[in-house]
Amino acid sequence: MQIKKRIYAAFLVVLLTASSLLIFICINLLSNNHSNPFVPIPKDSRWVVRMDAESFVKTEIYHTLFTEKDDAFIQQVRDLIERASNSNSDKKPLFIDFQEDIVLYNIERNNKGFLVIAVQTLNGPAFSRNIADYCRINQTGGAKDRCGIYVHQVKGEKASTSELKTVLNDVLNAPFRELHKAVPEKNEFIAVNWKNTPGESGFSAADVSIQYQNSEINLEGTLTYPKKPAPALRFGLNPKGVYIYSRLQVGSLPDTLLQFFPKDLPHFTDIEAYAVDLNGTALEDSKDSLPNFYGYLPVPVMNLVVQTKSDCKVEELWKAFPASARRENLRLSFGEISFQLKQLAPNCYFIGVDPKAVVPYSGNDIFFVKGKLEKATQIYGGTFVTAIIENSGPVKAINDFLKSTRSIRIDLKPGKGNQYVVNGNIQFREKRQPLHELSKMVFGLGVFEL
Structure with a gap:
């Protein structure tokens, strides 16, 4: 009896091993392309993103089946396929070749912005005939040779059907451009090329490669920044969350940080360098003219050091806030969260939750981001609204992804001329696979919902 059990157990082991190897071999039968x-890319396109679909899909299938064994994610994909097959059975196939790269880029026509997605198809005429089944009122598509094109309006007044056709023809008749892939050893799955970027960004070009390894996502590339960086900050911060240091003159800090601050003050319109440590957002009771979010005031839990081009007095910034928020000794109170303001130099000041975090700084960094990403989207408040926000589909998907990461580090170093070298990585927690976590986030954001 014991012998039979051992033989049966051994048979199961052999069967499972053989099945796993067979599936793995099938996945890899189609060698990397x-x-x-x-x-076809019009010359006025400002940015181009290339994605190695085959590498991504093959790696994700392997991790889902053998490494993660993520039944919930598999069920989510299965539900999506069932919904698509049940509700859209009348749609004819596009014959997309997922062994080939997917390319995205933008164009503008008559003050209207369009996203273009280019794929390779095994049947160009069928793609052109059937793409209309997948297009909404602001979308169109067609094919030239083996290249299928999908056009989606993303900005401006609604384009007419004839305008959409004109844009499509403009794309299909544009000169074909070769996009060079990185060597296979780098495991590159996304490449970004950006030129003529909007004025506020300060950058005139970017060429960045995004790669993956077992437990991290890596970035490398170059940025072109024609302006001279601002003088180095003489003060920094002891970080606890996501720490950003920048001497790049980008016009303003991100709107997510400044949305509740008074407008048109030189303290925020004349910025040349800053250091910020972000630890989430608190939902406080709304105050006078400050922004309202479902009856709450979103307050960034942060420490911020700002250096301006001209001298500025921190007392003027303090006085610009509503009287209901001002407290003595240059303090601002928003409920549970209080900010302290402090003049550090004639053109440098601090505003934040912990003035003890300010430290002398003598480095010559241009730009860096480092810390724990999950801190950036943490919400404080203990309210019903907080629970709703944290558990809403998109926010939960992003938070789950950030919680799967351990740390982020991105550096910008001087290169040749006005070019700067980008290097960085996002480290993931033990037993977390980068591409699988990305896939879960994308599905959680509803990108593929029909």
Whole structure:
């Protein structure tokens, strides 16, 4: 009897091993496609993103089946496929070749912005005939040779059907451009090329490669910044969350940090350098003219050091806030969260929750981001609204992704001329696979919902 059990157990082990190997071999039967994609791209396109779909899909299938064994995610994908097959059975196939790269870029026509997605199709005429089944009123598509094009309006007044067709024809008749892929060893799955970026960003070009390893996502590339960086800050911070240091003159701090601050003050319109340590957002009771979010005031839990081009007095910033928020000794109170303001130099000041976090700084960094990403989206408040926000689909998907990471580090170093070298990585927690976590976030955001 014991012998039979042992034979049966051994047979199961052999069967499972053979099945796993068979599936793995099937996944890899189609060797990695290392050919460079050729895509029609108008010359005025400002940015181009290339995604190695085959590498992403193969790696994700392997991790889902053998490493993660994520039944919930598999069920989510299965439900999506069932909904698509049950409710859209009349849609004819596009014959997209997922062994080839997917390319995205933008164009503008008559003050209207369009997102273009280019794929390779095994049947160009069928793609052109059937793409209308997948398009909404602000979308169109067609194919030229083996390249399928999908156009989606993302900005401006609604384009007419004839305008959409004109844009599509403009794309299909644009010169084909070869996009060069990185060597296979780098595991590059996204490449970003950006030129003529909007004025506020300060950058005139970017060429960045995003790669993956077992437990991290890596970034490398170059940025072109024609302006001279601002003088280095003489003060920094002891960080606890996501720490950003920048001498790049970008016009303003991100709107997410400044949305509740008084407008048109030189303290925020004349910024040349800053250091900020972000530890989430608190929902406080609304105050006078400050922004309202479902009856609450979103207050960033942060420490911030700002250096301005001209001298500025921190007392003027304090006086610009509503009287209901001002307290003595240059303090601001928003409920549970209080900010202390402090003049550090004639053109440098501090505003934040912990003035003890300010430290002398003598480094010559241009730009860096480092810390724990999950801190950035943490919400404080203990209210019903807080629970709703944290458990809403998109926010939960992003938070779950950030919680799967351990740390982020991105550096910008001087290169040749006005170019700067970008290097960085996002480290993931033990037993967390980067591409699988990305896939879960994308599905959680509802990108593929029909």
